[in-house]
Amino acid sequence: MAILKVPRLDTLTRVNLTLEASEIVYDTDVEAFFGGNGQVVGGIELGSQGGIRFYREEIILSDDQILSGTIVLQKVPDTPSSVRLVPKNGIEQDYNDDFLVNGNQVVFKDLGLDGFLEVGETVYIYYTALPNIVQ
Numbered sequence: 001m002a003i004l005k006v007p008r009l010d011t012l013t014r015v016n017l018t019l020e021a022s023e024i025v026y027d028t029d030v031e032a033f034f035g036g037n038g039q040v041v042g043g044i045e046l047g048s049q050g051g052i053r054f055y056r057e058e059i060i061l062s063d064d065q066i067l068s069g070t071i072v073l074q075k076v077p078d079t080p081s082s083v084r085l086v087p088k089n090g091i092e093q094d095y096n097d098d099f100l101v102n103g104n105q106v107v108f109k110d111l112g113l114d115g116f117l118e119v120g121e122t123v124y125i126y127y128t129a130l131p132n133i134v135q
Contacts, residue, residue: 006033011126012084012092015042015056029082030054030128057125066119069109075129076104085113088122 011029019025019036025043026033030053034043042056055075065071077083080101085093093099098112106125108114117123 011054011128012086015054015126017042019043027054054126054128059123059125061117061119061121061123063119066117069107069111069114071106071108071123071125073104073106073125073127075127077101077127078129082128084126086124086126087117088124 006024006026008026008028011027014025014027014034017025018038018041019034020038021036023036023043024033024046032054033046035046036043042054045053055073057073059065059071061071081095083095083099083101083106085099085106087093093113095101099106099108100111101107108117
């Protein structure tokens, strides 16, 4: 009997890959398999455990977001401390030091990112959430 073992990687690595047709990987952060079609960056989810899904939001910061120090996400993250915030061409920021998560809001006012992010800057936010929990 043959056993197929697919490559295992974390979410931040996977979302930057374009998997080729018939290529499969296992995302250890969200415990799901992803397959490729040569076009979709990050792959197409093939299956998961517990219904948790991975989300990636690309946000171009507005005046209101900078003034309030808050970014509203499409979903409520299942674990606030697992949210990852990465400015375009920047490094991953630290939860608790640079930002906090309150429900579906990423808050950076009066924290490490306050005064560093600018209007028009792009940030990427990666998180996991149950698909049926929306704000």
